[in-house]
Amino acid sequence: MQRALISTLGLVLAAVLLVAVNLLAGATLKSARIDLTADRLYTLSDGTKSILKSIAEPITLRFYFSEIASAAVQQIRTYANRVRELLEEYAAQSGGKLRLEVIDPEPFTDQEDRAVQAGLQGAPIDNAGTQMLYFGLVGTNTTDDTQTVGFFQQEKEPFLEYDLTKLVYNLSYPKKPAVGLITGLPQMGTGPAGMGRFTGQPDPWAVMEQLQAVFTVKPLDAKLTKVDPEVKLLLIVHPKGLSDDALYAIDQFVLGGGKAVVLVDPHSEAAAMAQPRNPMMMMPQMQDTASELPKLFEAWGLEMPKDKVVGDRFLALRVNTGRGGRRQVVDYPAWIGANKEQLATGDVVTNDVSRMVFASSGVLKKKEGGSTALTPLVSTTEETMLLEADTLKFADPEGVARNFKSGDGRQVIAARVSGPAKTAFPDGPPKPKPEEKKEGEAKAEDKPAEPKPEEAKKDIPTPHLAESKGPINLIVVADTDFLDDRFWLQTQDFFGQRLAVPTAGNGDFLVNAVDNLAGSSELIGLRSRGKSTRPFTAVEQLRRSAEVKFLAQEKELQSKLEAAEKKIAELRKAAPAGGGAALVSEEQKQALEQFRGEVLDTRKQLRDVQRNLRSDIERLATQLKFVNIGLVPVVLVLVALLLAAARRRRRTVRAA
Numbered sequence: 001m002q003r004a005l006i007s008t009l010g011l012v013l014a015a016v017l018l019v020a021v022n023l024l025a026g027a028t029l030k031s032a033r034i035d036l037t038a039d040r041l042y043t044l045s046d047g048t049k050s051i052l053k054s055i056a057e058p059i060t061l062r063f064y065f066s067e068i069a070s071a072a073v074q075q076i077r078t079y080a081n082r083v084r085e086l087l088e089e090y091a092a093q094s095g096g097k098l099r100l101e102v103i104d105p106e107p108f109t110d111q112e113d114r115a116v117q118a119g120l121q122g123a124p125i126d127n128a129g130t131q132m133l134y135f136g137l138v139g140t141n142t143t144d145d146t147q148t149v150g151f152f153q154q155e156k157e158p159f160l161e162y163d164l165t166k167l168v169y170n171l172s173y174p175k176k177p178a179v180g181l182i183t184g185l186p187q188m189g190t191g192p193a194g195m196g197r198f199t200g201q202p203d204p205w206a207v208m209e210q211l212q213a214v215f216t217v218k219p220l221d222a223k224l225t226k227v228d229p230e231v232k233l234l235l236i237v238h239p240k241g242l243s244d245d246a247l248y249a250i251d252q253f254v255l256g257g258g259k260a261v262v263l264v265d266p267h268s269e270a271a272a273m274a275q276p277r278n279p280m281m282m283m284p285q286m287q288d289t290a291s292e293l294p295k296l297f298e299a300w301g302l303e304m305p306k307d308k309v310v311g312d313r314f315l316a317l318r319v320n321t322g323r324g325g326r327r328q329v330v331d332y333p334a335w336i337g338a339n340k341e342q343l344a345t346g347d348v349v350t351n352d353v354s355r356m357v358f359a360s361s362g363v364l365k366k367k368e369g370g371s372t373a374l375t376p377l378v379s380t381t382e383e384t385m386l387l388e389a390d391t392l393k394f395a396d397p398e399g400v401a402r403n404f405k406s407g408d409g410r411q412v413i414a415a416r417v418s419g420p421a422k423t424a425f426p427d428g429p430p431k432p433k434p435e436e437k438k439e440g441e442a443k444a445e446d447k448p449a450e451p452k453p454e455e456a457k458k459d460i461p462t463p464h465l466a467e468s469k470g471p472i473n474l475i476v477v478a479d480t481d482f483l484d485d486r487f488w489l490q491t492q493d494f495f496g497q498r499l500a501v502p503t504a505g506n507g508d509f510l511v512n513a514v515d516n517l518a519g520s521s522e523l524i525g526l527r528s529r530g531k532s533t534r535p536f537t538a539v540e541q542l543r544r545s546a547e548v549k550f551l552a553q554e555k556e557l558q559s560k561l562e563a564a565e566k567k568i569a570e571l572r573k574a575a576p577a578g579g580g581a582a583l584v585s586e587e588q589k590q591a592l593e594q595f596r597g598e599v600l601d602t603r604k605q606l607r608d609v610q611r612n613l614r615s616d617i618e619r620l621a622t623q624l625k626f627v628n629i630g631l632v633p634v635v636l637v638l639v640a641l642l643l644a645a646a647r648r649r650r651r652t653v654r655a656a
Contacts, residue, residue, distance in 0.1 A: 044089060047522030048165045051172070052090060055097040057142045059171050063087055064115045064134045067104045069125055073133070079154050080135060087137075090164065098168065105134045121150040139167050145174040162348055162523075169523055177518040179215045180231035182250075184240035184291060185270055185480060188219060206500050207483050207507040211235075211514060222246055226462075227253040233518045234260040238268050238291040238480045244430035251296060251424045255465040259473050259517035259524075261510070264291045265480040266309050266362040267389040290389065291480070299424035300417055301370025304362045304478050309392055310411045311404060312336050313383040317357070321397045332397035333404050334387060335359050336380065337504075338413070344377045347416075349475065349512045353505035357487045360392050361479030363411040372419035372472065376412045384408045414509075417474040422467045429464060473524055475513045482506045 044052075065080045084102060091100040105112040115134050116122070122132030137149040147167045156163065181187070187205045211217055218231060225245040227234065234253060239262075242250075254260055265271075271289045290307065297303055311333030319332045336358045343350040356378060363386070366374040383406040391400070481487055488506035502508075516524060 044093060045161065045165075047520075047524075048090075048161060049093055050522045051165055051169050051520060052094045052098065055094055055168070055172050057172075058097055058099065059094075059168060060099045060101065060140050061087060061090075061168075062101045062103055062118075062138045062140075064103050064105050064111075064120055064136050064138070066106075066133045066135070068106065069131055069133045070135075073125070075154070076133070076135060079152065079157065082157075083137075083152055083160065086160065086164065090168070107131055118146070119148050119150060123151065137164075137167070139171050141171040141174065143174065145171060147171055156351070158346065159348055159351055166519065166523060169519055176214070176216045177232040178228070178230045179211065179217050179514060179518065180220045180227060180234045181217055181237070182220050182222060182224075182234065182239060182242075182246075183237040184222070185238045185268070186274055187237060187483070203485075205483060206485050206489055207510055210507050210511050214511065215514065215518065224249050227258065232259065233514060234258065234262075235514060236260060236293075237263045237483070238265055238271060239293055240271075240291055242293075247293075247295060248425050248430055251299065252462070252465055254300075254472050254474070255421065255423060255468040257469055257521075260475075261513050261517060262293065262474060262476045263480045263483070264293060264304060264362070264476070264478060265360070266290050266292075266304070266307055266478070267360040267392055268480045269359050270481050270484045272393070289393065295424045298367060300421050300472065300474065301367050301372035301419070302374055302415075302417055302476065303365050303367050305365070305386070307389040308362060309334055309360045309387045309389050310336070310363050310380060310408075310413070311385045311387050311400065312380045313385075313404060313406050314381045315339070315342070316401070319397050328398075330398050330401050332401060333385065334392055334397075334400055336361065336413075338378055338380075342379050342381070344375070347375075347377060348516055349509060350377055352512070353509050355504045356506050356509060357482060357504045358413055358479045359481035359484075359487055360389070361413050361477075361481070363413065364415050364476060364478050365412070372417050372421055374412070375416040375418070376414070377416060377475070378412070378414040378477075380411045380413065382406075382410050384411050386411075413479060414475070414477040417472070417476055419471050420468055421472045423465060425464075426466065470521070473517055473521065475517060483510060 063084060065084070070077050070080065087100050091098050103111050103115075105115045112132070112134070115136070115138075118136075118138040120134050120136035120138070122134050125131055125133050135152050137152070139147040147170050149163065149167065152160075187208050208217065217235075218228065220227070220231075220234075222239075222241050223243045223246055226249050231253075234250060236250070250260070268289045268291060271291075292304060292306065294303075294306075313331075313333055315336045315338060316331035316333040317335040317337050318329050319335065320327060321330055321332075338356045338358065340354050343353055343356070358378075364374065366372075385404055385406050386408050387400065483506060485491070485500070488502060488504040489500045490503055491500050
């Protein structure tokens with residue numbers, strides 16, 4: 001009796017202790033968390049933590065979510081909880097520099113007006129469109145700079161941390177990053193945009209207009225000797241005629257932590273089009289259309305095979321061609337249309353891009369023994385052939401397609417290059433070339449000029465870097481034509497205005513690449529994460545297989561139903577006009593009743609098939625929910641009971 005009383009008292013004390021611990025934990029350990037998710041969804045990356053710790057001025061994040069309006073949309077509510085909890089983690093890790101406000105913009109309130117004014121996109125949830133669902137974020141800093149997420153799209157959940165960290169970074173460093181442009185192509189144009197057809201001057205490429213809307217683009221001379229300290233990233237497009245001083249400047253910029261997007265080409269069709277024309281032949285004078293950086297590439301641990309263009313049988317674009325007035329459409333393997341399957345998954349540069357077009361592009365390979373890593377961003381299929389660039393200068397798509405023989409396997413067109421690297425100039429800066437003495441002039445060394453004080457201060461030499469200070473970060477593309485308007489835009493005339501409609505994501509790719517590299521190293525290091533929703537794959541598989549079975553049965557029953565209804569229509573048509581039911585024979589009446597019965601029976605079978613489909617799925621879902629949710633507590637209770645029984649047995653043995 002006494003032992004039973006003690007056991008009961010122990011259970012009561014355990015229950016009281018459990019409640020007390022929960023209350024105490026709720027009050028004192030609110031910020032303590034353990035992330036048990038498969039993809040560590042609630043654990044911030046080291047790069048994000050570093051950026052949060054570096055916030056200099058306070059930042060305010062206002063998270064707008066329509067709590068009441070979303071009651072019927074459980075999927076969005078679940079994702080909203082994920083976003084809100086992640087934002088709370090950002091605030092907790094920022095050391096008080098990031099303040100989070102959660103706002104429910106109810107209809108016809110000041111909060112809704114502020115959400116609309118900030119540029120948030122409301123989704124109508126009723127037919128009248130009077131009730132809107134808001135699910136966005138507005139960030140501001142002390143200088144009134146604003147960054148906005150109009151509506152959190154669940155499809156972009158793998159990049160949620162990247163997008164939030166980028167928003168915080170942009171508010172911490174609101175100045176437009178400066179991009180230094182070194183190019184051998186007329187990308188900037190020589191006249192106003194859209195006026196080339198009237199002035200005869202080349203228009204700026206559309207992608208440059210996109211870049212200039214986000215960055216400060218500074219054209220640099222091909223003979224530069226030093227990169228401006230304000231430049232955060234170099235955009236090198238079709239480099240031609242670069243001096244050793246320019247190559248050295250690029251080398252030292254990259255080794256010193258500068259980022260670069262490099263576009264080279266074994267045969268630039270844009271360069272061929274820009275060449276001066278032979279007045280006797282009305283055709284471009286086919287000069288060298290290739291660009292490469294072999295000296296720098298070797299130091300960076302990669303290579304582009306010289307004069308080799310990749311062709312792909314499966315990705316070939318269809319082009320119009322013909323000879324002697326005979327026109328036809330053929331697949332041109334040298335022009336490649338890369339789809340989502342050929343683009344890297346899990347990389348922010350290709351995340352929003354579904355298709356890209358390349359023309360006469362080369363291939364990138366990791367150099368044997370190189371210390372850097374080459375991560376593909378765009379690849380071909382296995383059905384490729386490396387073509388000689390010279391054979392494409394006077395393009396014969398029909399001949400290329402006819403002589404195409406695949407066998408060179410998957411090739412890389414665009415890639416990230418990262419890791420430690422050594423200088424391409426192990427002996428130090430290039431030695432200055434002696435200037436030739438003109439007639440009547442003394443040599444430079446005969447009469448040294450006194451430099452001005454400000455020039456002497458400006459030209460203080462920087463220490464030579466023999467190796468990178470940290471991992472270098474580059475994005476390299478073995479094609480320049482993908483930026484040319486004609487390969488990714490369709491130009492339409494809209495009431496006298498030039499309207500460019502993208503047909504591929506080439507421009508988005510470049511803007512994403514520059515945007516990614518122009519940020520901090522911590523931001524570049526962020527990659528995609530998993531999704532918070534983890535569906536029952538077994539249920540989904542059952543649903544799909546059941547639907548296949550259902551569709552087959554439905555088709556069979558539907559055919560039977562149509563045949564029965566057709567027979568009924570024929571019998572009714574056979575009855576004499578105006579004769580009424582009295583002239584319908586007994587056999588026809590029986591046939592009508594039989595077919596009507598078949599119609600009712602067939603419809604019942606259709607309903608049964610649909611009901612069975614739902615019941616099978618619900619049964620399996622219930623079983624899986626029990627296993628995933630209910631079985632664990634049951635197992636724990638059983639283990640506890642077994643341990644208690646074993647303890648009682650030991651006590652009994654000792655007492656005996």
